Amino acid sequence: MHVVMEYEVVIIGAGICGLATAIALHRKGIKTVVFERSETLRNTTGTAIFIRQNGMRALDQLGVAEPLRHMAIPVQREREVWLDKGRQKEIPIDGENLCLRRKHLIDTLYAALPPGTVKFGRQLESIKLDPNTAKHVLRFIDGSSIIAKVAIGCDGVNSVVAHFLKLKPLRMFSFGEIRGLTRYPSHSFGPEMACFMKSDNVVGRIPINDNLVSWYCKQPCVVQTDERIWKDPEVLRQSTLDMIGDYPQEIKEMIEKADANTLSIKHLRYRAPWDLLTDTFCKGTVTVAGDAMHVMAPFLGQGGSAGLEDAVVLARNMAQMGLDHNESGRRLATKCVGEAFELYVKQRRIRFFLLSLQSYLIGVLFGTPSRLRKLITIMLLAFLFRDPYGHIHYDCGGL
Ligand SMILES: Cc1cc2nc3c(=O)[nH]c(=O)nc-3n(C[C@H](O)[C@H](O)[C@H](O)COP(=O)(O)OP(=O)(O)OC[C@H]3O[C@@H](n4cnc5c(N)ncnc54)[C@H](O)[C@@H]3O)c2cc1C
Incomplete structure (x- = not known):
């Protein structure tokens, strides 16, 4: 007889956010399994990622910042040069900001997980809620299925989990x-x-x-x-x-x-800032994190760091609801998971709304040929984001 495996907590996607979320939950004693569609760790794609001070704080909470500090030099200032005006401005950057090879970040996160946590070559096709058991049936494109009590979608821009949550479609610059x-x-x-x-x-x-x-x-x-x-x-x-x-x-x-x-x-691609205020990012024991939740254009260099913050906040909330230390086989209470996810979304919403709004406005500024639109956008940015670097001072708190 074909046996369908049953899991308490499942993460979809082993990108930066999925791996970080698995580490955060692992540190809280919450056993997870990560399903990744690639056959191997995705550490050969992408070039580098700038991790801002807020992202470094989250990496510290996950306990993986130290080795990364030896892999890049701290970036201490920013220089903006307007070549046609012959003008330039130098801005000191507060705190610790590192531009890391993506490979180094992914490898370091992966190495912090217990062996066997990530199951490769498993691409999620759909999620369905079984009304009789209140558990989720996750079907993969190879035809196999699993049952999961809790599902966290860290599956990036084409997120199947976001589709299950009926999030609004993404937009493109x-x-x-x-x-x-x-x-x-x-x-x-x-x-x-x-x-x-x-x-x-x-x-x-x-x-x-x-x-x-x-x-x-x-x-x-x-x-x-x-x-x-x-x-x-x-x-x-x-x-x-x-x-x-x-x-x-x-x-x-x-x-x-x-x-x-x-x-x-x-x-x-980006999720429209106004959609971020209204979309429902969790349904019962299913939620999303990272780009699946709040993909934004890279003008602030914050998408990855925001995903690291998600991981810390999500795991902290689950632990605070008494869901930690289930590794011994203790079952998670569905109601508590739902409450933890609602709190997580509530605590994260304004943060990713503001990041997304600022990067959206910068995108409009870069993209529009209209001088009037540029002027209005500059005024909006100056009014709404008096400290344009304020976003790096954010502290997502302890794990
Ligand atoms: C050009 C560019 C530059 C950027 N620069 C920066 C920067 O300097 N600093 C910064 O902080 N951020 C930056 N970002 C944003 C950052 O790259 C993303 O926010 C971050 O990589 C998102 O991580 P994630 O884990 O949420 O998603 P992803 O990295 O997309 O990972 C998703 C994972 O899920 C897997 N997956 C997808 N679908 C399925 C499925 N159905 N089943 C199973 N697995 C699945 C994928 O294979 C992948 O491994 C940049 C983005 C772009 C586009």
């Missing part, structure tokens, strides 16, 4: 972002994040260490063209160079010398 890594024998950029702007072009550069820098460049035509051509790294390189033909030589060299294996492009 009219432009994308090309990213890459460039290695130098030794660069002289210092611990400085720099942003070079000219008319509608934006190129950013962040050092990972004294030899390696991460960079990004706004790419306006990504949405209109055939997606397949963007798979070729040399197309990405050339289109970036074409866009920044009149940029300083050191920027052009950075793109020319970038490692082809690291070049990638991403369409920029």
Whole structure:
């Protein structure tokens, strides 16, 4: 007879947020299993990720910050350069901010989990609530099913769990972002994040260490063209160079010398800030975290850190409801899980609304050709976010 496995707590997706959530729950003695659609750990995709002070705090709570501190230099200031106006501004950055290789972050999170926590090659297809048992039947695309009392969707932008919760569809900016890594024998950029702007072009550069820098460049035509051509790294390189033909030589060299294996492009998706205020992010014992909940454009460099904060807050709430230490086989009370998830959503909503609103407005500023719209957006940003870096001071609290 075919036996359907039954689990107390299941996480879907082993990205940054799924792994962080599994660690947070594990630290609270809550046994979890993570189902990931990839056959192996997704540590070869992506280039780098800037983790702000608030994200470092969350990593500290998860107990994994220390090894990461040895993998990147702290970024201490930001320089904004307006090339066509010949103007620049230097802004000190508070606290500890590191630009990490994504691989280093993913590997470090994964290593902090008990072996066997992540089940690879399991792509969730659908979730259904069994009204008789009040448990969820999770069906995978290979035809197999499991039963889960609690399901946490950390399955990113095309989240099946978000679909189950009937969250509103995502939106897309009219432009994308090309990213890459460039290695130098030794660069002289210092611990400085720099942003070079000219008319509608934006190129950013962040050092990972004294030899390696991460960079990004706004790419306006990504949405209109055939997606397949963007798979070729040399197309990405050339289109970036074409866009920044009149940029300083050191920027052009950075793109020319970038490692082809690291070049990638991403369409920029976001959940509309106004949807974040109204959507219902949990239903009984099912909820979402990370990009599945609040994907935002990367202009603040906060999506990943916000997912790390979600992990800490979610696990803390479950523990405070007395759901911790179930590893001995104690069953979780459905009602308490539901209450913990409602509290988690309540505590997180304003935080991710404000992050999303600020990054949305910056996206509008970058994307609109209308001078009037730009002016209104600048006024809104100045009025609503008097301290544009206020978001990095946030503390998600202890685990
Ligand atoms: C260009 C760009 C630059 C960025 N830069 C920064 C930055 O500097 N700093 C920062 O903090 N954030 C940044 N972000 C945002 C950050 O990358 C994301 O917020 C973060 O990676 C989201 O992590 P996640 O775990 O929620 O989702 P994901 O990383 O998308 O992980 C989801 C996981 O779920 C798996 N999965 C998906 N569907 C299923 C399924 N049906 N069944 C099983 N598994 C499934 C996937 O394979 C994946 O492993 C950037 C984003 C972009 C696009």
